[in-house]
Amino acid sequence: MKAIGFKKSLPITEKESFIEFDIEKPIPMGYDLLVKIVAISVNPVDFKIRQSAAKDIVLDTPKIIGWDAVGIVESLGDKTSRFKVGDEVYYAGDITRNGSNAEYQLIDERIVGHKPKNLSIPEAAAIPLTGLTAYESLFDRIKVDSERDKGKTVLILAGAGGVGSIAIQLAKKIGNLTVIATASRPDSVKWCKDMGADYVVNHYNLKEELEKIGHSQVNYILDFVDLEGYWETIAEIIKPQGHIVSITASSNPLNLNILKAKSVTFSWELMYTRSMYTTDDIERQHEILNQIASLLDDGIIKSTLTTTLKGFTVENLKEAHRMQESGKTIGKTVIQF
Structure with a gap:
């Protein structure tokens, strides 16, 4: 499968600040869902980790970041019970695992919500990390x-x-x-x-x-x-x-x-605490995401999407990071695959 990552923390203007590469599609086990990703959004945490994760080293395998995604469940681990194959989902991920800057991702179902039905894919992709944090x-x-x-x-x-x-x-x-x-x-x-x-x-x-x-x-x-x-x-x-x-x-x-x-x-407040430590209330994020989806579907709150970039490419990921690094973005930037 296609993924985009980096081996060294470089300024976004550098050619290899992001690189495209192939990696084997993972197999879900336990509570994991295998999700085919259709859109991602970029947050300040993305560029901060890109700038610091490989500052003084060169990684053997490119690091895949990204913590907001909308996708379709393709297969299930043996302990899953909340979703079925074909479900549309959205989530903000786990900072200790491979991120969403890839065609497929494994994600613990306990931190995944059903995608808001009345929102477009980009509108939904703008929500998870910021929605959970707020x-x-x-x-x-x-x-x-x-x-x-x-x-x-x-x-x-x-x-x-x-x-x-x-x-x-x-x-x-x-x-x-x-x-x-x-x-x-x-x-x-x-x-x-x-x-x-x-x-x-x-x-x-x-x-x-x-x-x-x-x-x-x-x-x-x-x-x-x-x-x-x-x-x-x-x-x-x-x-x-x-x-x-x-x-x-x-x-x-x-x-x-x-x-x-x-x-x-x-x-x-760190949105990743529950997933990092597999806390006793880890499934609280599943509940929050479903509650936020209901609020969005009912029109009580609205998506904060402001910019959509079309195509999962190195160029679009670099552009999204440049926008975040400027400190002047309003709302959210989404990349639709």
Whole structure:
């Protein structure tokens, strides 16, 4: 089968930053599905791992990355029970295994959902990783309750990005929260408003901007961009007994003491935790993806697809990575096979 990967971490402008190669089609066992992939999407994690996974070495076998896919179930492992051959599925994958930048992929059915029926293939491919990350941040980490927490404020840092775009919708439509998103360019401001944000503030003057809209402090903060850069500001603007969730790493130790007086809760969110450690609740991702599919099919939330590239080629994968590396993409970029 055809796959695209890399042997060394190179700038995306280099010829061999991605290479096409052939690999044997895998055979599913246990909980695995063999999925024939029909579309993938590209996230910031893709280029970050491409840039770091083989920085000081040359791999013998090219590394296959990619963690969003829509596909068709071709065959089943002997422990599977949730899907049948021919089912259309979508998922965000497992960072410890070969990724979705290939014609076929093995994937544990417990982290796979049924593709939303009313969405096109590219629209569905845009969802899994960002949908899971946003959902887990709000409902598994903060544990937002739509009745108890109705009207409480959530600040979403990087509202126009892939995760932010879904988080705005889930926080507003499912969480009943007052949603404040950050954006600075006119097109990203408009996008956040279109996603349902009640307020959009400029991240360059965050404290002042929040004061202008009458929300100098917020109940919840979702950091989808730069925890270290915002840390001291976050500590100031979070309400007492508030909750902060971050998906970004910090290159230096964070001073958690500045949250103590307010009894603030801090949580990391990593969508891969359940699959990496085969946690007791690993099938929670199957459930979340099916729930998100229902929300999409019912029109309660919408796909965040903005760009579709046609054809599974090295050139298209490079272009998608270039777009992500620019830091200026809005919504999601999908490659349709």
